[in-house]
Structure formats: structure tokens, C-alpha cells
Amino acid sequence: MVPKWLVIAKNEYNLRLSGIRSIRPYFPYIVIGLLAVYVAFIAPAIVSAFIDELLAFFLSQVAVAMIQILMFLLFIYILILPITYTLRDVQTGQLEIFLAAPIKPSDVLLGEFLGVVPFYAIAVAVVAGFFTAVLNPLGLGLVQIAIIIMVFVLIFFSALWIGSLIAALLRTKFGKASRGKDIGRALSVILVLPLIALMYAIMSGGVLEALANPGTSGIVKTLLSLVPSSWGAEVIISFASNPGDIAAVGVETLIRFGGQITFLVVVLWLGTKVANRAYSLEPITFTASRAKPDGxxxxxxxxxxxxxxxxxxxxxxxxxxxxxxxxxxxxxxxxxxxxxxxxxxxxxxxxxxxxxxxxxxxxxxxxxxxxxxxxxxxxxxxxxxxxxxxxxxxxxxxxxxxxxxxxxxxxxxxxxxxxxxxxxxxxxxxxxxxxxxxxxxxxxxxxxxxxxxxxxxxxxxxxxxxxxxxxxxxxxxxxxxxxxxxxxxxxxxxxxxxxxxxxxxxxxxxxxxxxxxxxxxxxxxxxxxxxxxxxxxx
Amino acid sequence: MGNNLLKALIRTESLSKYYGKGGEIKAVDELNLEVYEGETFGLLGPNGAGKTTTVRLLNCIIKPTNGTAIVNDLDILKDETEVKRITGLLAESPGLYEKLSAQEFLEFMGALYDVPPKILHGRIEDLLKLFSLYDRRDHLLEGYSRGMKQKILIAAAIIHDPPILFLDEPTSMLDPRAALMVKDLIKTLADKAGKTIFICSHILPIVEELCDRIGIISQGRLIALGTIAEIIAQTGTKTLEDAFIAITGGVQEKELLAWREQKAVGS
Missing domain, CATH: 1.10.357 (Tetracycline Repressor; domain 2)
Known part of the structure; x- marks a missing residue:
């Protein structure tokens, strides 16, 4: 028997590609081919135009905090995407299909998660490809490059899993009534605003200026050090400072990289535990919205x-x-x-x-x-x-x-x-x-x-x-x-x-x-x- | 039907589902009924009576507040997965994957219920032909009419050939020809394939035609149970419609035009 999570994952994948059904079988090959061209030629070509500035940045004082911020942004973006996608059009109709079938909620969660992994992975491959293209001229070893790619993969899986879980929980909470669906749509619009603010702050150069101040930089580093994406950022920066010499930062790498793996395992485990709540048709509330007299x-x-x-x-x-x-x-x-x-x-x-x-x-x-x-x-x-x-x-x-x-x-x-x-x-x-x-x-x-x-x-x-x-x-x-x-x-x-x-x-x-x-x-x-x-x- | 000799395939034991603070909303209240093997049972009731909640409880989609139910010797509280495996459900307002074709959707549903691939493909083909949708099997469901979608959902409900079928308003969106076909299908499934069928509806002719016995539910409580003849006799009426109104309450004839009289007074 095919595992149920695989059936659901395949279905999710097919649903997302329904618009290009005629070329669906070739889609993975096309994407892998394009990504290979990007990693091998396009990313290095783009990077070579700014290589001096980029290398100077990676070795500068602000790099640690800035990379932490960028990795945090990547983490939050991946986390928030499935949430906004779900909230925009909360649908619980299909939930009844799953709940009536002999499937565990954790299988549904895993299936929905794996079904969208290939699409988000494309974006992560683009970002990871860019980073490796930047760091490669420093003379990083193969193991270091492999670990950097793994850092991105771990950030990606952790964020997407948490995002999928939150999305499923919110769908269950909001999806049963029109009012809830409306709240979901409103949230999907508002949620993006803080991210835009952070992006604008980076684009305007304000963040770089602020990070040049050691006091501000220190606060940012301390705050973000609690987030697993920062552990990955620290690994990247330590490799950039010690290219080709993994032994110099072996213990730190082990702790930070190990921390990321542990985090992923913990969130995966927690997700399976709360999956029952994420897939339920039990009404949350029976309070119907009432119109007030005209004001x-x-x-x-x-x-x-x-x-x-x-x-x-x-x-x-x-x-x-x-x-x-x-x-x-x-x-x-x-x-x-x-x-x-x-x-x-x-x-x-x-x-x-x-x-x-x-x-x-x-x-x-x-x-x-x-x-x-x-x-x-x-x-x-x-x-x-x-x-x-x-x-x-x-x-x-x-x-x-x-x-x-x-x-x-x-x-x-x-x-x-x-x-x-x-x-x-x-x-x-x-x-x-x-x-x-x-x-x-x-x-x-x-x-x-x-x-x-x-x-x-x-x-x-x-x-x-x-x-x-x-x-x-x-x-x-x-x-x-x-x-x-x-x-x-x-x-x-x-x-x-x-x-x-x-x-x-x-x-x-x-x-x-x-x-x-x-x-x-x-x-x-x-x-x-x-x-x-x-x-x-x- | 000699009920004493038949096995009760579905048996609810004070099955209850309450909502709200302190459980003040009784969606299903102390429901006790038995549905026998091979029987077609109809659960009737006005809108909001608790029919869909009952079906959801019996399919382990939601959990009861009190009581339980035994479905083919399986407890809905303890044997959730096995209960789901032996039942098929046509929900009242189910979600379809509109971006899948009929063929893809039925393949997906078959895989969810562990139908072996060797059987599945032939069965999908047969069901699509039965519902006259074979020629449109590759069309996305988003382009199907409501009736066509209903047919696909019925096909999905029986794709794993379950011994017990729950059909919530099975003909509500179908044209007369498709409705006739579904009625014939239900009859054949009950008579020839020995399926136990549990129908929820407020379309009385459907229930009259198909069901061996019926239960009438109102405000969560089962208020009548028996064959149609028994219920008509109990209420001293002549038709099931009259019996239904007598049991659940209706509007008096003089009330029907009262709104016009009020307008005349106002003007």
C-alpha cells in the first residue's frame, strides 16, 4: 500500500500544477535543468559583477548581524507564505474528505507539507545558489559548501513545516464560518506589512547604517541569536572567515548546525502531536454575527x-x-x-x-x-x-x-x-x-x-x-x-x-x-x- | 422486515453532541436508534435538526459529547480508522478538488481508502461510464455543473465498495434523470449488493421511495421511528408529508397571507 501521506503529497503537488497539466511530467526536469544553469552560470555571473563589494561585506563588522537579519527574513517569508496562501481562501470542504477517510491527521499534515516542498525549494535553491556563488571565491572547501547548503535546507524545512502547521490550525479555526474566512483574508493582507517594513528598511540603507553602530548591532545579534535561522547565519559567517579550514570552527559549527537539526526534529515531533487540532470539523463558536442598529x-x-x-x-x-x-x-x-x-x-x-x-x-x-x-x-x-x-x-x-x-x-x-x-x-x-x-x-x-x-x-x-x-x-x-x-x-x-x-x-x-x-x-x-x-x- | 432476526449494523447509544457554553445547543440529544444490515434507513428532519451532525458523528468526523455508536461491531470512539474504512460518505456540502479532473479525483479518493491500483482503474472507468461522465473524465472538476459534481461525489463515496453508505441529501442537486439513476443505484446497492444505506434528506418522496424505515429528528431529538406506514398511522394522517408536519410543526394556512393584511393596516 502506498503511504497515505504520499498519496496526499502527490495530490497537493498535482493540484498546484493543474494549470500546466500537459507538461506536468516534465516539470521536475525543466526546473532542475534551469536551476542547474542558474547555479553553474547565472548566479556566478551576477555575483562576479559585485564580487569585491560582496566579499568586503561578508568580512565586515556588520555582516554577522546583517546575515542574521537576511536569514531571519528568509525564515519568516517561508513560514508566512503557506499561512497567507491558506488564509486568502480558507477552504474546509476538503477537510471532510480527509476526516471521513481512514487517515491519521499527522499523515494529512505531512502530505500537505511535502506536496508543496518542491515549489518552495525552488526559491530556496535560488537563494542558496546565490550565497554559495558569493562565498565560493573565498576558497571554501567542499564540506563547507555542503554544510551551507544544508543550513538553507534546514531553515527551509523548519519554516515551511511550522508555516504549514499554523496554516492548518488557522484554517480549522477560521474556515467554518463566513466571519472566520473574512478574518483570515484580512489577516493575510495585514501579515505582510511588517515584512514589507523590514524590507523597505533594508532597501533604504537604514538597517546597514544602524548596524554600523556596535551597540545596535550587538542588540540585534543577541535578539536574533534565539532564532534557529541565526545559528545557520553564524555558520555561514564563520566559514567565510575561515575558508577551507573547517577544523578552526569545528565545535561551533557542530553546536550551531546540531542546534538547527535538533530544532527541526522538535518542531516535526510537535507538529505531529498537534495535528489532531489542525484537522477538525468541530465548530469553534456558535455565536452568529449580529447587525447593530444604524449609528x-x-x-x-x-x-x-x-x-x-x-x-x-x-x-x-x-x-x-x-x-x-x-x-x-x-x-x-x-x-x-x-x-x-x-x-x-x-x-x-x-x-x-x-x-x-x-x-x-x-x-x-x-x-x-x-x-x-x-x-x-x-x-x-x-x-x-x-x-x-x-x-x-x-x-x-x-x-x-x-x-x-x-x-x-x-x-x-x-x-x-x-x-x-x-x-x-x-x-x-x-x-x-x-x-x-x-x-x-x-x-x-x-x-x-x-x-x-x-x-x-x-x-x-x-x-x-x-x-x-x-x-x-x-x-x-x-x-x-x-x-x-x-x-x-x-x-x-x-x-x-x-x-x-x-x-x-x-x-x-x-x-x-x-x-x-x-x-x-x-x-x-x-x-x-x-x-x-x-x-x-x- | 423481521428486525429481531437481523443484525443491527449501526447502533447508537444515547449519542449526543452539544455545543456552546455549558452545552446549551443540543445538536444531537440522546439519540438511540438501530439500523439493520441490508436496510435502507432514512433520517428526516427540518433544516438544522441534527441530521448532518449525526452523520458526522457516525463517520468519526466529530466526537460525541456523550454516548457512543457501534458501527458493524466497531465503536466510533475506539475504532475510528476501521469505522472510516467500512463506511462511505456523501457529505451535504463537501469540497471537491476543483483543479483535479474526475479521473484524478477518483484515483485520489481510491488511494485514500486503500483500493488496490489493479481494481481501482477499472472501477473508476465503470463508475464514470455509469454516471455518463466517461467522456469528460479528463476535464477539470471546476468546469463541471453542480449535478455532475454530485455524481462524482457519489462515485467517490462508493469507490472503495463499503458495506455501509451514508448519503446526505444524495439527489438534492441532480436533474430528474440523474436523480432517477441515483435512486436506482441506491435501490440496487441495497437489494443486490446487500449494502446498508443511511440517507439524510428532507425530500420526502425520495425517502418514501427508498427507505425501509425512517426516523424523524427535530432539534436534535429523535421524535419518531418506524416504517412509513407505522409513522403515518401513529400520527393519524394520510401521507408522510402530513405526518412530518404533524410531528415537526408547520405554518397554519391563515398565517400564509397575514403579511398582506398587516400591510393594509399600515397603509
Whole structure:
């Protein structure tokens, strides 16, 4: 009999390759071949371009802490990937198949883990290949290279096993109710933010600067020394310092490498022990979510719209949006991203124009895309409710547009106020001007994105599909935004040249308003076309 | 049917499943019933009555709060793996691997239940032909209609040829032709292959047609048990539908249009 974990592993592997079924049998050979080319030729070629800098870095004071951080990042990335993948679309349907079959939960866990190993291994092979290519010129021995590769393999297996286990536990916890699934999707968005922050910190050079300080470096080393990925990092650094002489660091290597192996064995054992909890259909809670009576916000909307049926419609659409944690998590994500970009890459000497430019160009499309773009055409069934109603499509578009504006514009305005107020020598007038201009641009993007989404809708309840659709929307929106700033001056539509006597900022302001107007007009056109398209959808 | 002579293949002993703080929600409460070998038994009940929970308990998918059940002399608390091996389950809302083809999914299910590969391939072919899906065996399940998916799930439930079959709403998503085929299959499995079949449904004609005996469950408690004729007689009604309503409660005719009268008062 084939072991059950192997049956499940094979199934997981096949599922992931279902998109390329025709070449599935050749997939391992293609990947191994490509990786061999990468390790033998591409990685050494890339490394040779920066070899002096890289070697100097590996032998520098900051190397230990920096490699520890990089290995920790790798560990966390591998750990978090199966978690976010699972949380994005929590599915417990298949759980019933496993639980009804004569299989131990530990076999299911092992099978699911091994089924995805080949795919994550590709990424690890790329990273390990790069490291060995860097260290090879130092004259490392074969045993040292083999141990370095093993270090990566151990980090990879430990992280992926822990990640798979946590993913299974979270799936069981969140997967049984819609509310839980929503929490899962929201978490999958938010979880990525700290990693992005760390990555931005490294990219901006802030981390390297901080590590140059022995005090900071020492704290980082001490803190990270508790994490098994750091034991591997220490092995790599000790080999880099003693190339070809494994005996010089034999005991330390034995302890650190042994520590990594012990850690893996312990987490494997613990995983099999808690697997029963990870695969269960026992309900976690029986508390159903209840709607609260309308608060001031919804009452105000109804009042402002005269209490007509359109106000009820808008309130319903807003409630449906606001009660999904996934939607709110995207707002947190976008605002977090803007704040981080400002912290890590912001120019302290930036002026009003720079702030206006970056907020209009970057934040507004992000907000509009993730608010309007991800939820508007969530389910075809919802759309059919509107299609059935008299003048339903018009009501649908109006409600979605207003809902988008209600969410996007105040957030865009608030972020602009915060970012503008910290600028030196800011006046109330310029603060107001900046806020109004960004709000107008945000409005234009809401119209544009709504039009685009109506024209090319993505009907899917799957978070993954909707995120992909939103990312495509975002690219188009940003491309349009940047494209206009480039194309309009080429077409001679640059107020700084049309009206040369104009103050530089006023010229920028007029250009900004012109772009906003064009985006809005295109958006209105798209909405009109999109409405027609949706009317035809069957 | 002479029940005294037949072996009880499924026997629940005060089987209970409670949820919530202090177990205030009684999904299944002190369930005592016997299902005999070769019998087709129907468990009826309104939505949320505890039918699916009962099936999950009997298939060792969840654990009882109190009591136990014996399935073919195996205790669901002690012999979990063996119970699973001898039962087949068509769940109410099971998850399919949509990125697998019908052939691949059935191969996977067969391997989970240790069906020897020599038998498995022929059986998959036969089942796919039986369900008229052989020509689409290589299509991904994501492209199947709900009825076609239901057929694949029924095939998966019987792929290891278990002596006991649990079918939770087996015909709910099928068109009349497919439903007829499934009904015939169930009858044949019971009559010719001697399978013991446990059906959960609230589609009364299906139960009437297929089941030797039925149990009616409401709010977790078994409130009626016997042949259809016995239950109709017990309630003094003429049809199973009337008996079901009499036992579980229904809406009075005058209530059906009360909402209109209220509107008239308001306006």
C-alpha cells in the first residue's frame, strides 16, 4: 500500500500544477535543468559583477548581524507564505474528505507539507545558489559548501513545516464560518506589512547604517541569536572567515548546525502531536454575527439623501463593504504602505509640490483600486439582484460610486493633512489647497476605477482572483496617471509653458487640475460603457 | 422486515453532541436508534435538526459529547480508522478538488481508502461510464455543473465498495434523470449488493421511495421511528408529508397571507 501521506503529497503537488497539466511530467526536469544553469552560470555571473563589494561585506563588522537579519527574513517569508496562501481562501470542504477517510491527521499534515516542498525549494535553491556563488571565491572547501547548503535546507524545512502547521490550525479555526474566512483574508493582507517594513528598511540603507553602530548591532545579534535561522547565519559567517579550514570552527559549527537539526526534529515531533487540532470539523463558536442598529454615520447618510430609497440602497452597500474585514484590511494596507514609503524613502527636504505629486500619483490610485476595484463586482448573483430591479444598474453604479467616494476621499484627505502639516513653513492656505487637490484626484480615480471595473469585471469570491484583478487595475490606473504627466506636456498642454508668467506652483496646480479633469472624463465614459456591458451580462 | 432476526449494523447509544457554553445547543440529544444490515434507513428532519451532525458523528468526523455508536461491531470512539474504512460518505456540502479532473479525483479518493491500483482503474472507468461522465473524465472538476459534481461525489463515496453508505441529501442537486439513476443505484446497492444505506434528506418522496424505515429528528431529538406506514398511522394522517408536519410543526394556512393584511393596516 502506498503511504497515505504520499498519496496526499502527490495530490497537493498535482493540484498546484493543474494549470500546466500537459507538461506536468516534465516539470521536475525543466526546473532542475534551469536551476542547474542558474547555479553553474547565472548566479556566478551576477555575483562576479559585485564580487569585491560582496566579499568586503561578508568580512565586515556588520555582516554577522546583517546575515542574521537576511536569514531571519528568509525564515519568516517561508513560514508566512503557506499561512497567507491558506488564509486568502480558507477552504474546509476538503477537510471532510480527509476526516471521513481512514487517515491519521499527522499523515494529512505531512502530505500537505511535502506536496508543496518542491515549489518552495525552488526559491530556496535560488537563494542558496546565490550565497554559495558569493562565498565560493573565498576558497571554501567542499564540506563547507555542503554544510551551507544544508543550513538553507534546514531553515527551509523548519519554516515551511511550522508555516504549514499554523496554516492548518488557522484554517480549522477560521474556515467554518463566513466571519472566520473574512478574518483570515484580512489577516493575510495585514501579515505582510511588517515584512514589507523590514524590507523597505533594508532597501533604504537604514538597517546597514544602524548596524554600523556596535551597540545596535550587538542588540540585534543577541535578539536574533534565539532564532534557529541565526545559528545557520553564524555558520555561514564563520566559514567565510575561515575558508577551507573547517577544523578552526569545528565545535561551533557542530553546536550551531546540531542546534538547527535538533530544532527541526522538535518542531516535526510537535507538529505531529498537534495535528489532531489542525484537522477538525468541530465548530469553534456558535455565536452568529449580529447587525447593530444604524449609528450616526448611516443615519446621517439617510438624512442627507432625504431618506429616499436611494439612501437605503447606499447604506446597504456601505454596510456590505464596511462589515467585511478584508476590505478594511486593504485600507490599512494602503495607508500603511504610503506611511512606510514616506518614512523609509521620503526626502526630508521635500516641498509642497513633491508631497502633492507623490500622494496624487501613488496613494489615490491605490486607495481607489483597493476600495472600488476589489468589491464592486464581487458576485454575479449580487449583480443580478440589481439587474432584476427597475433601473437597477443605474442605482447600482450610483450607490457604488458614492460608497467609493465616502470611503476614499476622507482617507485621502486625512493622510494629505498629516503629510502636509509636517512640511516646513506650511500655511493654512497651502494645507487646504493640497488637501483639496488630492481629494479631487482621489475622486477622479474612484470614477476611473469604477468605470474600468464595470467594463472588465471579475466575478469571483476568491480573494486571490480579486487581488490579482485589483493589481492589474492598479497598474493601469498608475500607468494612466503617470502617462498623463508625460503625454500632456508633449502635446503642449503644460500651463507652465502656456502661461509663462504663472508662478511655478500655480502652473503645477493647473496641470494637476487638467489631469484630474481628464481622468474624471475618461472615468465617466468608462462608467457609461461599463453600465452597457453589465446590462448585457447573462 | 423481521428486525429481531437481523443484525443491527449501526447502533447508537444515547449519542449526543452539544455545543456552546455549558452545552446549551443540543445538536444531537440522546439519540438511540438501530439500523439493520441490508436496510435502507432514512433520517428526516427540518433544516438544522441534527441530521448532518449525526452523520458526522457516525463517520468519526466529530466526537460525541456523550454516548457512543457501534458501527458493524466497531465503536466510533475506539475504532475510528476501521469505522472510516467500512463506511462511505456523501457529505451535504463537501469540497471537491476543483483543479483535479474526475479521473484524478477518483484515483485520489481510491488511494485514500486503500483500493488496490489493479481494481481501482477499472472501477473508476465503470463508475464514470455509469454516471455518463466517461467522456469528460479528463476535464477539470471546476468546469463541471453542480449535478455532475454530485455524481462524482457519489462515485467517490462508493469507490472503495463499503458495506455501509451514508448519503446526505444524495439527489438534492441532480436533474430528474440523474436523480432517477441515483435512486436506482441506491435501490440496487441495497437489494443486490446487500449494502446498508443511511440517507439524510428532507425530500420526502425520495425517502418514501427508498427507505425501509425512517426516523424523524427535530432539534436534535429523535421524535419518531418506524416504517412509513407505522409513522403515518401513529400520527393519524394520510401521507408522510402530513405526518412530518404533524410531528415537526408547520405554518397554519391563515398565517400564509397575514403579511398582506398587516400591510393594509399600515397603509
Amino acid at each position: 450616526v454615520f448611516y443615519k446621517s447618510i439617510k438624512y442627507l439623501l432625504g431618506g429616499k430609497s436611494s439612501s437605503s440602497l447606499l447604506v446597504s452597500v456601505c454596510k456590505d463593504y464596511g462589515r467585511r474585514l478584508e476590505n478594511l484590511s486593504w485600507l490599512v494596507y494602503v495607508v500603511g504602505l504610503v506611511v512606510m514609503l514616506n518614512i523609509f524613502f521620503g526626502d526630508p527636504s521635500s516641498d509642497l509640490e513633491d508631497t502633492l505629486f507623490s500622494l496624487s500619483l501613488m496613494m489615490s490610485p491605490f486607495l481607489a483600486t483597493f476600495v472600488v476595484g476589489t468589491g464592486t463586482t464581487r458576485e454575479k448573483a449580487n449583480l443580478f439582484i440589481f439587474k432584476k430591479a427597475p433601473s437597477g444598474m443605474g442605482k447600482f453604479v450610483k450607490a457604488r460610486l458614492l460608497q467609493g467616494l465616502i470611503v476614499v476621499v476622507p482617507i485621502a484627505a486625512a493622510v494629505t493633512v498629516i503629510f502636509t502639516i509636517v512640511l516646513p513653513q506650511i500655511t493654512l492656505i497651502s494645507l487646504l489647497t493640497n488637501t483639496i487637490l488630492v481629494s479631487l484626484r482621489a475622486t477622479a480615480f474612484v470614477i476611473f476605477v469604477l468605470g474600468f471595473v464595470l467594463l472588465i469585471p471579475s466575478f469571483s469570491e476568491k480573494s486571490r482572483d480579486r487581488t490579482l484583478h485589483a493589481v492589474i487595475n492598479l497598474q493601469i490606473t498608475i500607468f494612466t496617471s503617470i502617462g498623463l504627466t508625460i503625454i500632456l506636456p508633449i502635446l503642449g498642454l503644460d500651463f507652465r509653458k502656456i502661461l509663462p508668467n504663472l508662478d511655478l506652483f500655480m502652473g503645477f496646480l493647473y496641470n494637476h487640475l487638467l489631469q484630474t479633469a481628464i481622468i474624471s472624463l475618461v472615468g465617466i465614459m468608462l462608467i457609461s460603457l461599463g453600465k452597457r456591458k453589465l446590462r448585457r451580462i447573462e
